[in-house]
Amino acid sequence: MSITQQHLLDTYRARHLGTPAPSAxxxxxxxxxxxxxxxxxxxAVLAERPARARLRHALRRRLLGQARPSC
Incomplete structure (x- = not known):
């Protein structure tokens, strides 16, 4: 049974029982x-790591590290 079918069945049951319909x-x-x-x-805060922009900083380090010419 798909999610849509289950939702329609739940809505049908709710209508017949007089209860509020479930959210979509x-x-x-x-x-x-x-x-x-x-x-x-x-x-992250509990582990004493930076709480914001960790992914962005990691990507920036990776991209800048590869963009530098190797000697």
Whole structure:
């Protein structure tokens, strides 16, 4: 059963039972991604690492390291 089919079944059941309909699949994706980022920053602070822009700094180091001419 796909997610869409399950959602339609849950909506049908909710309508017949008089309960609120469930939210649509993917309705909270942005919120989940935001919370995941907050959790990763929190874990970085606990581990005493920089909490922001770690990926960007790592990529910059990698790109600048390869862009320099080797002697």
């Amino acid at each position: 699949p993917g309705a909270h994706d942005v919120r989940v991604v935001r919370e995941l980022g907050e959790y990763r920053r929190f874990r």
